[in-house]
Amino acid sequence: FASKYVKGWTLTAGTLINLLVNAPMPVADDAVVVEQDVDDLSFGVGFTQLNTCRRQPKDSWPEMTDIKTWVAQYYRAGGQQGSGADAATLSGWVNERLNDELRTAFTACLS
Numbered sequence: 001f002a003s004k005y006v007k008g009w010t011l012t013a014g015t016l017i018n019l020l021v022n023a024p025m026p027v028a029d030d031a032v033v034v035e036q037d038v039d040d041l042s043f044g045v046g047f048t049q050l051n052t053c054r055r056q057p058k059d060s061w062p063e064m065t066d067i068k069t070w071v072a073q074y075y076r077a078g079g080q081q082g083s084g085a086d087a088a089t090l091s092g093w094v095n096e097r098l099n100d101e102l103r104t105a106f107t108a109c110l111s
Helices: 006-021 043-047 067-080 085-097 100-110
Strands: none
Touching (some): 006 085, 085 100
């Protein structure tokens, strides 16, 4: 993918780095109340919510507490496996294809 679609790799890597830097925080509480119009036909159906029947949010990876640390460890482990050529190639792509802002953000996440 990265060799064949250079522009696509750059856009994808940039988006993933932005998600890494500005990670979305999970919603801790669902106190958001959606206002319903009393004249709406679905008011009676949507108004009465059973909180006890609602499925609790599930953390798929509870052992992942800090995603930036995990990414840094995964990146370093990938460079240690095999000949290390993949890590050198990835480092080259990061230096060649990413702009200064994204490159700085990525190296900050690795430190």
